Amino acid sequence: MGVVKPEKKEETKIRVGTSAFTADGWEGSFYPKGLAPREQLSYYATQFDTVELDNTFYRTPALSTVQGWYVKTPPGFIFAAKVPQVITHEKVLVDCDEDLRHFLKTMEALREKLGPLLFQFGYFNKSKFKSGAEFLARLKPFLKRLPKAFSYAVEIRNKNWLDPRFADLLREHGVALALIDQAWVPRPWEMKEKFDLITADWTYVRWLGDRKGIEEQTKAWDKTILNREPEIAEWVQILKRVVARGIKAFAYANNHYAGHGPATVKLFWDFWDNKKVER
Numbered sequence: 001m002g003v004v005k006p007e008k009k010e011e012t013k014i015r016v017g018t019s020a021f022t023a024d025g026w027e028g029s030f031y032p033k034g035l036a037p038r039e040q041l042s043y044y045a046t047q048f049d050t051v052e053l054d055n056t057f058y059r060t061p062a063l064s065t066v067q068g069w070y071v072k073t074p075p076g077f078i079f080a081a082k083v084p085q086v087i088t089h090e091k092v093l094v095d096c097d098e099d100l101r102h103f104l105k106t107m108e109a110l111r112e113k114l115g116p117l118l119f120q121f122g123y124f125n126k127s128k129f130k131s132g133a134e135f136l137a138r139l140k141p142f143l144k145r146l147p148k149a150f151s152y153a154v155e156i157r158n159k160n161w162l163d164p165r166f167a168d169l170l171r172e173h174g175v176a177l178a179l180i181d182q183a184w185v186p187r188p189w190e191m192k193e194k195f196d197l198i199t200a201d202w203t204y205v206r207w208l209g210d211r212k213g214i215e216e217q218t219k220a221w222d223k224t225i226l227n228r229e230p231e232i233a234e235w236v237q238i239l240k241r242v243v244a245r246g247i248k249a250f251a252y253a254n255n256h257y258a259g260h261g262p263a264t265v266k267l268f269w270d271f272w273d274n275k276k277v278e279r
Contacts, residue, residue, distance in 0.1 A: 025222035132161035
């Protein structure tokens with residue numbers, strides 16, 4: 001499945017890949033049958049120019065693993081990575097400076113291939129934060145302490161917290177607001193309160209879908225099972241406007257979005273190049 005945008009990778013204003021480069025069901029549907037696991041990333045990098053590392057969410061990887069990722073990918077390839085959950089979910093930004101330092105030091109082994117680092121927060125109920133303002137009060141000093149040598153994005157899943165105050169805080173620190181297509185969060189074209197969702201000189205998009213809903217239908221991840229053409233058509237129009245502003249974009253497709261991440265990326269490029277007309 002050839003899906004990467006056919007232009008010089010180092011010149012592209014938008015990079016699109018998948019969340020993780022391995023998944024059950026990808027052998028034969030994306031990876032050639034019989035391809036050794038150690039060769040998968042190198043093959044992936046012939047089809048895409050970026051990947052969002054999902055495994056970093058669970059723990060900071062070994063330095064040797066990160067060094068291996070660097071060696072297995074060509075010049076111009078970019079890694080995005082989730083910040084470990086110990087920071088975003090367990091400690092929730094409190095007393096986690098050493099955890100973050102260790103993570104950043106390890107990821108520096110990717111050198112010029114290191115791209116955005118995503119702080120993915122879960123849905124916080126009122127036992128954790130009574131309001132979005134209370135979350136912002138914790139986030140603000142944390143953002144001030146972040147080392148400036150890296151690019152960061154922040155994702156929240158409390159739809160009522162998505163407001164100009166939140167966007168302005170991220171903008172103040174040059175941090176990107178992660179734009180997500182997820183079951184219970186409004187997409188940009190559904191936002192009732194209109195404000196600029198671009199908070200840095202780049203933006204970050206994640207096609208996540210309804211994890212629980214799709215897993216009731218499949219866990220194979222070998223083919224598309226949901227028609228996402230209307231949504232992808234909307235995202236293409238949004239990102240074309242973003243790129244026209246001189247904003248660089250990174251976008252990643254999860255298997256849970258439509259059933260098969262690589263196919264979602266191909267669908268995106270088909271709409272982008274007007275090879276596909278929405279039905």
